Amino acid sequence: MKKYGLLIMLLGLLFCVQGCGFDDGGEDLTVTIIKATPTPEPTPTPEVVATPEPTPTPEPVAVVEQTASGVNITKVDGAYSATVDLNLRADCSTEAELLGSVPSGTVLTSTGTSDNGWIQLSYNGTVCYAMADYLTPADPAAAVQ
Secondary structure, three states: OHHHHHHHHHHHHHHHHHHHOOOOOOOOOOOOOOOOOOOOOOOOOOOOOOOOOOOOOOOOOOOOOOOOOOOOEEEEEEEEEEEEEEEEOOOOOOOOOOEEEEEEOEEEEEEEEEEEEEEEEEEOOOEEEEEEEEEEEOOOOHOOO
16 A cells, blocks of 8 residues: 555646656747846926017117207207308397308308207307208208318
């Protein structure tokens, strides 16, 4: 009986070894290699920067002076031609001192305009005034300094 018991045990052991997945390296073995690729990092979206609005160029501020009699003169350079023989005065008034006169057609350099119809002129280095009614705009290149 010992022989039968030993034989049964040997057969049982033989079936257990085959049932445990022991393989002898035959043709049925297949090895699959899986290459793991890393998850890519997300690329950040660049921030949208708004284009700033252009800063408007400020308009030049008009320079305003006053004559001795209190008339406002807005400083503007230009040239005027006398349309008649023209009296040049010390202020913006027909009552102001007469500084001289120029013949019709003389082109004079202007340095400003008044708010009461007179033009400020520079004539032979002297600041003087003439009525705008008797002047017409002219080419500055032809002006008498």
